[in-house]
Amino acid sequence: MFKICIVFKISIRRDGGSPCRKRKKEESSAVSGSFSGFVRGEIARTRLMHRHSTADNYATALRSLLAFHGKKDISFAEVDSRLVDAYGEWLRRKGICKDTLSCYMRSLRAVYNKAVEQGLTEQKEPFVNVFTGISRTRKRSIEKADINKLRAVQVKPGSFMQLVRDVFLFCFYACGMPFVDVAFLKKSQIKGGILVYHRRKTDQVVQIKLEPCMQEIINRYRSDGSDYVFPFLTSQDEDTAYREYKRKFSYYNKTLKTLGKLAGVDKPLSSYVARHTWATLAFMSSVDMSVIAQALGHTDVKTTRIYVEDIGNGKQNSANKKLLNEVLRKRSSVQEVTSVQE
Structure with a gap:
């Protein structure tokens, strides 16, 4: 009598499956709970879209925030108004100009809002107290x-x-x-x-x-x-x-x-x-x-x-001067006519 043995060999891949799945898994784990990880992901995604200037702004802002924070990673839980306010004060003490500070904050806020839209964190309005506008620029035009x-x-x-x-x-x-x-x-x-x-x-x-x-x-x-x-x-x-x-x-x-x-x-x-x-x-x-x-x-x-x-201010002043001159000139003419009639 012959005995037939059938051996089933099960191979388990420990690398997370296909390269595509592995990459997505790594991206997901890198981002999960990590604000800085999410920013890095946005930098990479933005570069793939060939928006290099925006990616550079994100990268510069992240480096600056991490230098302030003193760690390699910042969680979403840590990103609140207290952290951002303290970061802004740190930038001011370092002599960073107002527009550069605003550029950093706008970049970080843009990425944070994307994370909120994707449901990765709740909206805590961490940038509500800091300057994110554009100050008046010095006149750069020529004649x-x-x-x-x-x-x-x-x-x-x-x-x-x-x-x-x-x-x-x-x-x-x-x-x-x-x-x-x-x-x-x-x-x-x-x-x-x-x-x-x-x-x-x-x-x-x-x-x-x-x-x-x-x-x-x-x-x-x-x-x-x-x-x-x-x-x-x-x-x-x-x-x-x-x-x-x-x-x-x-x-x-x-x-x-x-x-x-x-x-x-x-x-x-x-x-x-x-x-x-x-x-x-x-x-x-x-x-x-x-x-x-x-x-x-x-x-x-x-x-x-x-x-x-x-x-615009100059044109406004000139327009006002022209208007007043016309009004006052007419008034002067009326007064002269009235004086003659009397």
Whole structure:
């Protein structure tokens, strides 16, 4: 008689199953109860969406909060108004300026609110007592005459200085287009004389009709070997291109300062100056605030108002003076007529 033995072999995987499940399990355990873990997850997710600037803001804010906290991890239970208030006071004692403090708080609040929306923690309003606004900015705009000085300044053809000068003017001509969006601008984004781009900061869609002065600059840098309009970036990989951009951005601003001195512009130039200058001159030309906000890609007109606040006060004072002069002049005329009749 034969005996048949059947052996069942059960293999148990201790690595959590498939790589996808394992990764999700690790992410879940990292986030469970951990605010700092959740922030790290948001940083990674935001980078996958190629929103590198936002991811950098989240990462910087988290590093700062952890330095204050003195630990590698902060739980959701610890995130309350007492912790945030103490963190804000710590930043002030360290001499951190008001706007930087606000940037940290806004970044942390944005991630915290996402965790609330996902049901990972209750809403305890931990940021209710700290400043998360935007203070009045110093005037960054230059005058119309300065724009013409930059147009006229002699620079070596084909030099980086010429590229910087041309792109600064292009940013101004294109309704204050941010330098990051110009650097990443591709030929495919221009069709039928219309330039279309998504603002990287707000994801707002902005459409601009190409004017001859803009087309002239584009033509100067036309190249069949690149998808980009301007020769700042070479890589088609988004992450590699962003690292290229960070290096070029620093060199761009450094060169702008040299260019400004060369052109005889009194105020120091930076990538933001072209944007602020367009907003200021548009406002002084009585362009409606909502139109300026749309052109700048702002999601809130309040942000636009900060750009032109000082100019607005000046226009208000001038308008009041003009009104009073007209009223008082008419009153004076009436008094003269009355005196004659008497």
